[in-house]
Amino acid sequence: QSALTQPPSASGSPGQSVTISCTGTSSDIGTYYYVSWYQHHPGKAPKLVIYEVSQRPSGVPDRFSGSRSGNTASLTVSGLQAEDEADYYCSSYAGSNNWVFGGGTKLTVL
Amino acid sequence: QLQLQESGPGLVKPSETLSLTCTVSGGSISSTNYFWGWLRQPPGKGLEYIGTMYYSGSTYYNPSLKSRVTISMDTSKNQFSLMVSSVTAADTAVYYCARTSNLSFDPWGQGTLVTVSS
Numbered sequence: 001q002s003a004l005t006q007p008p009s010a011s012g013s014p015g016q017s018v019t020i021s022c023t024g025t026s027s028d029i030g031t032y033y034y035v036s037w038y039q040h041h042p043g044k045a046p047k048l049v050i051y052e053v054s055q056r057p058s059g060v061p062d063r064f065s066g067s068r069s070g071n072t073a074s075l076t077v078s079g080l081q082a083e084d085e086a087d088y089y090c091s092s093y094a095g096s097n098n099w100v101f102g103g104g105t106k107l108t109v110l
Numbered sequence: 111q112l113q114l115q116e117s118g119p120g121l122v123k124p125s126e127t128l129s130l131t132c133t134v135s136g137g138s139i140s141s142t143n144y145f146w147g148w149l150r151q152p153p154g155k156g157l158e159y160i161g162t163m164y165y166s167g168s169t170y171y172n173p174s175l176k177s178r179v180t181i182s183m184d185t186s187k188n189q190f191s192l193m194v195s196s197v198t199a200a201d202t203a204v205y206y207c208a209r210t211s212n213l214s215f216d217p218w219g220q221g222t223l224v225t226v227s228s
Contacts, residue, residue: 097170
């Protein structure tokens, strides 16, 4: 069982917006502003799409956005495209050079 | 462009030691700005942090794995390595190496599947 809780699946039609939640505790998401999100196409290297809750690395489309409220973080993908279909994982720094991850959410573009 | 590539045996026997190497190209693991780490994903499960290392030699491990894990570095080869001792079937996973910056992991290697089986 993963330390962070994500819904196993999410879906949306092209052009729509989808939000994926990630629930942790006051020891990780609730304390540290170091929540990150990773996109993973099976067989490829996971790719960082959001860091520090809401920051986008260079090259990541602004269709990807992140937020946090209390012990829950969220990833929103706007203007869904076929290429966005992938597994998404959240992660939070948990102090003492330790990180926790979610179980992953499979995003399907209908 | 920084690239990481994992390598090592794909099959390890129970109770033995799993050993993997991550070769870094396009950048130096001696950089003062970054840590270098290992993560894994068991089949059908989520990602799990294993540990990280700084070029100075400082290492940090997931408390749940700390007693069995060692991360080391060979700056002359621009590589860092992972050893997991006394493996069981629960250690079967895709193992990834990654660079740590801004307390996130970026970039990652493509991963290598290690199966623990006799």
